Amino acid sequence: MANIRSICIITINLTLLSCLSHALYEDQVGKFDWKKSYVGKVKFAEFDARKLVVGTEENVVAALSSKTGNVLWRQVMEDPSEQNIELLKIEKDIITVSGNENLWTVRSWDVGTGNLITEWIISVDKVVLYKFDVKDNNLYVVAHDGSMLNVRVFDVQTGLVKSSLQIPFVATNNQCILVQTYYACLVHNVVNYVQLKDNSKVSTIPLQSSENAKISTYKSVTPAIIITTSSVNSEIVFFNGDNHQKHITPVMPNAIGVIDSGTPLIFQLEGTKNPSNLLIKSTIVTNGEELTREFEYPHGLGKPELAAAQCIDHVCNLLLSSADNALLLVRFPEAKVMWTREEALSKIVATEFLELPVSELDASIENEFKGGNVISMFLHRITTQCRQLSNLVFGSQFLANTGLVRDDFGLHKIIVVATKSGKLFGIDTLTGSLAWTYRLPNVKPFKMLDSEKMLLFVQRTARYAPLPAQCTLLAEDSITGNGIIIQFDPITGYSEKSIIRLNYKIRQALLLPNDDENHVKPLVVYSDKGDAFIYPESANTAIATHASHTYLYTVDVNKNTLNGHNLYREGENIKTTLSWTVNLGPSKLVALSAKSPIERVHSQGRVLPDRSVYYKYVNPNLLAVATIADDPIHKNVLSIYLIDGVTGFVAYSTSHKRAKGPIHLVHSENWLVYSFFSERFRRTEVVAAELYEGSTQSNSTVFSSLAISQLPHVETSSYILPAFPLTLAVSLTERGITNKFLFFALNNGVVEIPWLLLQPRFANVACGPEESCIPYMPEVPLPNEAYINYNQTLERIQGIAVAPARLESTSHVLVYGLDLFYTRVAPSKTFDLLKEDFDHILIILVLVGLVIVSFITKYFASQKMLKQAWK
Amino acid sequence: MSSKQQNRRQKWILDNTRTNKADLASPPAYVSSCVPQSHEVSKKTDINRLITKKSWDLALAPVKQLPMNLFLMYMAGNSISIFPIMMVGMLLLRPIQAIWATKATFKMIETNTLGQMIVYVLGHLLNIGLALFKCQSMGLLPIYSSDWLAFVEPPMRQEYLGGGIALH
Secondary structure (H helix, E strand, C coil): CHHHHHHHHHHHHHHHHHHHCCCCCHHHCCCCCEEEECCCCEEEEEEECCEEEEEECCCEEEEEECCCCCEEEEEECCCCCCCEEEEEEECCCEEEEEEECCEEEEEEECCCCCCEEEEEEEECCCCCEEEEEEECCEEEEEEECCCEEEEEEEECCCCCEEEEEEEECCCCCCCEEEECCEEEEEECCEEEEEECCCCCCCEEEECCCCCCCEEEECCCCCCEEEEECCCCCEEEEEEECCEEEECCCCECCCCEEEEECCEEEEEEEEECCCCCEEEEEEEECCCCCEEEEEEECCCCCCCEEEEEEEEECCEEEEEEEECCCEEEEEECCCCEEEEEEEHHHHCEEEEEEEECCCCHHHHHHHCHHHCCCHHHHHHHHHHHHHHHHHHHHHCCHHHHHHCCCCCCCCCCEEEEEEECCCEEEEEECCCCCEEEEEECCCEECEEECCEEECEEEEEECCCCCCCCCEEEEEEEECCCCCEEEEEECCCCCCCCCCEEECCCCEEEEEECCCCCCCCCCCEEEEECCCCEEEECHHHHHHHHCCHHHEEEEEEECCCCEEEEEEEEEECCEEEEEEEEEEECCCCEEEEEEECCCCCCCCCCEEECCCCCEEEECCCCCEEEEEEEEEECCCEEEEEEEEEECCCCCEEEEEEEECEEEEEEEEEECCEEEEEEEECCCCEEEEEEEEEEEECCCCCCCEECHHHCCCCCEEEEEEEEECCCCCEEEECCCCCCCCCCEEEEEECCEEEEEEHHHHCCCCCCCCCCHHHCCCCCCCECCCCHHHECCCCCCCCCCCEEEEEECCCCCCEEEEEECCEEEEEEECCCCCCCCCCCCCCHHHHHHHHHHHHHHHHHHHHHHHHHHHHHHHC | CHHHHHHHHHCCCCCCCCCCCCCCCCCCCCCCCHHHHHHHHHHHHHHHHHHHHHHHHHHHHHHHHHHHHHHHHHHHCCCCCHHHHHHHHHHHHHHHHHHHCHHHHCCCCCCCCHHHHHHHHHHHHHHHHHHHHHHHHHCCCCCCHHHHHHHCCCCEECCEEEEEECCC
16 A cells, blocks of 8 residues: 555656656757856966867866867866866876875876876875976976975876986975976075986076066976066076076066977067057077067957967967966967957856846837927937838847847846956857956955855946946955945946045945935945945935935854844934844854845745645845854754844754755745755755744735744755755746746756745645645655756856846846856746747738638628528 | 407307307206306406416526536536536526516516516526535635735835845
8 A cells, every 4th residue: 555655656746847847858959048168267278289288277177279269178177176287288198287285196188089098196295395297208296395306207107106316405495396307496596406317416597686586487398497587587598408508688577489390489478569469579599580470469358478389380379368367369470369268257256137228219219208399209209110110121220230139028138247357247148248348457356155256236227228237346456455346337348437446345235225316226335344335425315214224234254243233324424333243152154145135025925725825924134044063972063043134033043963064055035945964864955944924914014024023933844965066046037926946056067946846845734736736755856857057067166146037937047167057947937928839820820811701701691681681 | 469369368268158058958057147257257367377377487497497507516526627617607697697687587477576576586696606606616716815815915125134244
């Protein structure tokens, strides 16, 4: 009997699941989604035939096509926060060394396919400075402990030690480099170097001026170093046997060597009088003959550096890496930029989806009644309608010209993205192309728990034409640590006031909900001294009436306290007072989640099978906080709190023993979902908690946190997640009518899970298909169809940004990490949209046919009537 | 109307008083004086009785339909599909239409039929009640609070909150 029951339950579940999961049809692939692959900031780059092999700070090895710049293959190694790539060389295969201070992995990769060929490990006990280089299939590993060089030579393929030697070498400075078989150090005012072989002696290169001197590797086939004595002056020293030889003329610090049909060349980049142009200089090493070309450096990129070069038959490809992580390939004698890659997009720190402005024509229709007298209004109407007609007949030229125009369903948006390198991008959701870029020099993101974030606020949307939309970005000055503010138009990327460097540090910021007379939502910036500043300054009057209803909370991660502040107006200024503090004691705060300010909850309750309503406790001011405390018995104890941000009232708290991070929280409507790793069962668990007010609503017209009369009822249930989530997010729609989807970012993509699967079931209420309720299953199913990125792997997902479209059924999803993936999801399917294969022509034909037939029959009927009347 | 009707009615009256009255002796115990008198009375009362009977038939028709409707509704079941919905719809609409047309129905009956009309309307109301009961058992009547949930507006937010992790 029990078997039959379980079979029944499984069948019910399967049928329900097949209804809930939404796979993509093959012809829909790429129709409304796009993916961009990135590799990160380039650390090593080498050309190989028509490929460009790069090793990046994201601990990624990749091959790019030197023709187009597309990623041919990409191999993602360990997490860059733990291990870093230290060496990339192309011998027969690609050799990489990556690791941390005492554990290194040597890998060789096939150049053509990117397949891993060999992999072995170097493990060391002593933590000193290690240097690696490859020469003739030998891997030289040099450990420098101040007075002695311990050199070990490995066979690259097998990992066997071929030889090891010790060379006395005294250098206290950390300015040491290994160039092929030469080890060189900058010591005070000389450069000492030694060749790594038995009985070799330390030689010395004297320097003219030792102030701010630096040494670096000269990238070429022959072993050589560059000694930089000032920002524009440096010299190349070639090693040859035990001797060295200086290049005759001084060069720029970023010089690079390449061999063009047997002739060694030096490439250098120099600035010109025209700030938008750059000069490439190629010098033949042997006779000093020079060839220079000036080219226009693309606007909006940072300071460039030569990363790699390749010459085939006097045509050279130069790879330039800019300060904002962009990669450019410049073909030399033509001095033409072949392609540009914006690698800054591999580290996104803030995102925002923005509505596009209406087209000029629609705007003129909207402004119809703003005109003065009747005649001008009439003329206006006639001209706009003529233009509408011509657009209808000849196709809209305006759309073709700019492209960035609002559509009917809000599916075309612009994504504003801020990156760690301080570059802003505007990305078109339809194609994924970059609409604009804007570079902010000397800017870094804020540190927030274990991630880095900038604060991006939308002060004015594009609704108020002719006023442009306005966004504000808050970040940190990378030199002083003070705050910076930049206001810009998110549609064009134009900034009127440019960057404003503040003279205080930013603690938090808050966007007020009410517009001022220019439709700008004022931004309150709260400084580390506890002062509040308002931007724009003129908005003081607008917030005067609302200041007393506005509250600001700050979470001090170091002290593990939550503070609530109340805003009030004093004269012309905005002040704050501390209204509550919650001290989370010795436990450590690990995660925080607040509800999206634009979220709307459509249904105020849950319908029970007896058709009564159980009202939801929808508190928009509720914060979810997770803390982890050490415990002598249970190792770690995870505590979850739901705290009202206005009053500091703890609405709910729970704890899990022997739980550890990473903790992810998702907070929406009246529920909270969090995931943690249970050490007791060694698995990831997901807990859903839902808050209810009861069978009556205490106040159905207004919600005030200050008027809480009773604790909410909480229903919880927990599940096993057979995966390791990286981040969690939830779908968001315009009116909140559509069902919710949860997005779990796993290590190869993002899975959508219906909230209905996780929603806690009431213990005393029957659950079955009649109640459209899925019986409780302890394990969350992760079917392949539920991957929103279908068969495309998304690497190192850092976050998921979600925004509603104007179509109620649809939300925009942007998954960012090493890849950028955009798609649209419809949790309740596109119920408000006709299907793509809907036959418009057929239905029009049928309707027209029916009308015609009815007229014809009417005629015949009247004829017949007439005849009968004469009979 | 009345003369014509009279004629038509008299077609069916057997007039045995006129023919060969003098030829035949009356049968024993036959009192000839009684016949015409009784004829006049029976004619009048008969028509009235018929009219009343007819009108009562009309008035009681909806009540008589009730058991059949009950049976039909029982057979239709509580599932919501096209035929039960059509049946319930007819059951609900027909009595309403009939109540509207009560006067027209009772027009041909000339006598005072107020009582019959009341009974008639009550019968139809019973049918409507049956239809409503059917709707209720099918779950079509918005009588629970959950039926009005979609129209509940979200409460207005009194306080506004913002902030996050202290950056410095």
